[in-house]
Amino acid sequence: MSHRNSGFCVGVDFGTTFTSVAFAHSSSAGEVKLVQTWPHSSTGSSSADQVPSVVYYTNPATRAKCWGYETLPRHIRPAPKPMQWFKLLLQMNNSASRRAGAPGLETTFHQLQLANPGPAGNCSPSSVGSHSFTALTITPAQETADFLQAVRELAVASIKQSYEFGWVESSKITYILTVPAIWSDSARNLMIQAAERAGYGSHRVNFNFVSEPEAAAAYTLKVVQPNNLKLGDTFIICDAGGGTVDVISYKITELNPLRTDESVCGTGDLCGSVFLDERFEQYMLRLLGDQVIDKMKPRSKAEMMRTWEEKVKLKFGNDVNEDMLEVTVPGVADNPALSVEDGFHFMTTAAVQQIFNPIIDRIVKLVEQQVNGVQDQGEHVAAILLVGGSGCSQYLLEKLKQGRFGGRGKIPVLQPVNAQSAIARGALQRGLEGSMVHKRLSRRSYGYLSHKQYAGTMAADVKARKEWDPGHSFWKVGGNLTWYIRRNEVVAQTALVTQLYTRKVPVPSNGFSPRLVFEDFLVSCDLDTPPDYNFQDPSAITTVCYMYSDLSSVPCSSFDVRMGSDGKQYYIIDYDVTMKIVDEVIKFEMLHEGISYGVVTAKFDEQ
Structure with missing residues (x-):
């Protein structure tokens, strides 16, 4: 939807681990609102702007389901094993992607020093992913449709709660959904099918796509201070999400209105934050052993993963005291030799670095390649803008700040405000204002x-x-x-x-x-x-x-x-x-x- 068409626009950042939704009316485009009334979410929590991209089928035959925060163990008895990562499976579970050399789970796990995600592996999200679909006779595209339908229905409800009823009923709603830039054309086609099944309407009539890095650029370049934008400057966007990481560069060609050209062909990889979670789970498996992990109840495992997420993964690199690097291990007996005491495991900085480094190093390499490509063309890189779920990582931020990028000096690395919701906000902006990108480079x-x-x-x-x-x-x-x-x-x-x-x-x-x-x-x-x-x-x-x-x-x-x-x-x-x-x-x-x-x-x- 362009600014010339009156109605509501909804930006949907469907992520591997979390999903965010932003909306506004074209007549008041500056009044951006986020969906925050996710079922069973904690009011006022830092995660209110997003919902876990998770589905649990209470009755697979009828497709009755819980989704998002509803799948947390405290809301369901017995504790469920929800299906996650289904977005990644859109890309990896089709033969076109395999022939294209797109990294599948097995290839990616090997490169990231992870165990093969098979049925006999650990209880990770990956093993609950592709293998669960076969058991339930539900495809990744079908689960994506079920999840996106729930997201759409809540977005519409949020719009109706935020605006006068008659105005909402008389206004058209257009959706802009984000897709990873590294996705195959087959994966994009599956996404079209899923969105249409989920009630978003017809492609190019009721909904459109925008690549995640372009959505990130649309938002981040707007929030950068105007005096920091100069004609001819190039900004590199690093969209580090839950599953994929996209890196792309845009050169400023006009300031008012803001217009850009793609400077160097974008790159990307499967090295998002979910692979940090996998490496942590394997660390715990090696530390405690199969028998201890197998005896942990689903709710205890979920609590262990929650404390890893909130107390370690998000804070590591932020000058936290080593004593604060702890995760809960409910029900596990004390073992001083393993740093387990009173239901907590204390992690050393070195142990966390071993989990982080293989993933972070791949992201840094992607950024270095993009910087080198821009500089080889004689262009000036004004800054690197870091967004997405992994983009909030202080450790990644510091690693990028330390880079000298081919010995040509340091480049400012910025984390814009609202980095977690930047993609959804950028998708909304794209729908309201149109694309700011004039020239693109074909990726293939x-x-x-x-x-x-x-x-x-x-x-x-x-x-x-x-x-x-x-x-x-x-x-x-x-x-x-x-x-x-x-x-x-x-x-x-x-x-x-x-x-x-x-x-x-x-x-x-x-x-x-x-x-x-x-x-x-x-x-x-x-x-x-x-x-x-x-x-x-x-x-x-x-x-x-x-x-x-x-x-x-x-x-x-x-x-x-x-x-x-x-x-x-x-x-x-x-x-x-x-x-x-x-x-x-x-x-x-x-x-x-x-x-x-x-x-x-x-x-x-x-x-």
């Missing part, structure tokens, strides 16, 4: 596979794959990659490119109409220089989706007819496919002789 190359006429000057590896085409009467080579958009290519707010497709179809001898539904593959590549043929680097090429172009309504008389070298007649069919990337999502349209024949059906591989 997009293209399609085709045959190419063989030429004698082609390389040996290409020559070896030539084959005769009787319809066109020439030698051809398969596996040719034609790229719509290349990685790092500058694209406008809406990327729009068109490619010509040519098909040859045998003319039926029995007078029947030929089949005029054509299947193509949209592929992608994350390399800076994508290959010309798929056989040159097969592992670098990912099938994004299958595209079905239906020309059945086009009369065959409009097609050229050509005699092939095999003596058979062929229809030669030319048509254009236009690809649009709008609000983080790909759409296609088909044209024949300049006439649109509708949207090309895209089927994403989601198994």
Whole structure:
């Protein structure tokens, strides 16, 4: 929704661990409100601005559920094992992401020195995640829809409580949902399906997407003091969330209104705060042993994790006394050798550092890569802005402040106010004011596979794959990659490119109409220089989706007819496919002789 349309806008930051919601009316865009009336939340607590992204199905058959704070052990008997991390599973539980080389749980856990998240592993959120879906016959997309529906219903209730009833009833509500910038196109498609199932309406009509780092930039650059913004300065946004970390840089091109260009292609990784939780759980498992951990009741384990979260994870690095690094271990017998006494375990600074460092080091590396990319272009990095759940970490802040980034000197690192709700606020701002980003850089190359006429000057590896085409009467080579958009290519707010497709179809001898539904593959590549043929680097090429172009309504008389070298007649069919990337999502349209024949059906591989 732009500022020209009257109505309510709701920014939804659906996070791996917590979710935040901000809303406002377009006529009073400066009066931003946050949803804070989460069921069973503690009034006035520091977490009032967000709700845990957790669901517990009390009756899986009917999908009856508790969600958010309702799933805490003190509210349910017996204590539940709620399903968490389902947002991460949208990205990792589809074969398109696996082929793309997107890090799955197993890969990520190995890189972060974590145990494999299988059924025989510990009782971590990951093991309660993907394996629980199979037992309940509920997919991650379905659980995401159930959770987002509960969030939407509460957001609407909050709006009705905050504004006059008649005004609310007569106003349209538009939603802006955030998605990680590192997500695959298949994961984004699953998110569209989940939002539509959750009652958000139709994509691009009632709701839109914005990448999490762009939402963060929209808010943080607004709250930076105006005299700190200068034309030509570049700011690096580090959105360190619960599951993913996105790092992106924006160059100031206008001050009033504020406009930016993406400076360096953004990067990201799976190294959010949930992986700190996993490392802590494994630390406790090694410390106390399987038998002690297994005997702990769910409520005791939840209390242990709560004190880790509030007393250690959020405060570490903030000059806290080492004696304050304690977690509760209810029911565990005293053991001075293990620093366990009176139901508490006292952690040393060195132990906490061992938990933090593998995760924090990956985040720092992402920021260093972005800084180096900006500086290599001769641009000035004015500051690094740190947002998100992990972005509130004092330890991460200090680590970034210590960095010299290629020896070029220190760069100011800032944690804007309201860092935890910055993404939701930025999504709301994007919905009310439109995008402040004018030029973007494509994160990957997009293209399609085709045959190419063989030429004698082609390389040996290409020559070896030539084959005769009787319809066109020439030698051809398969596996040719034609790229719509290349990685790092500058694209406008809406990327729009068109490619010509040519098909040859045998003319039926029995007078029947030929089949005029054509299947193509949209592929992608994350390399800076994508290959010309798929056989040159097969592992670098990912099938994004299958595209079905239906020309059945086009009369065959409009097609050229050509005699092939095999003596058979062929229809030669030319048509254009236009690809649009709008609000983080790909759409296609088909044209024949300049006439649109509708949207090309895209089927994403989601198994």
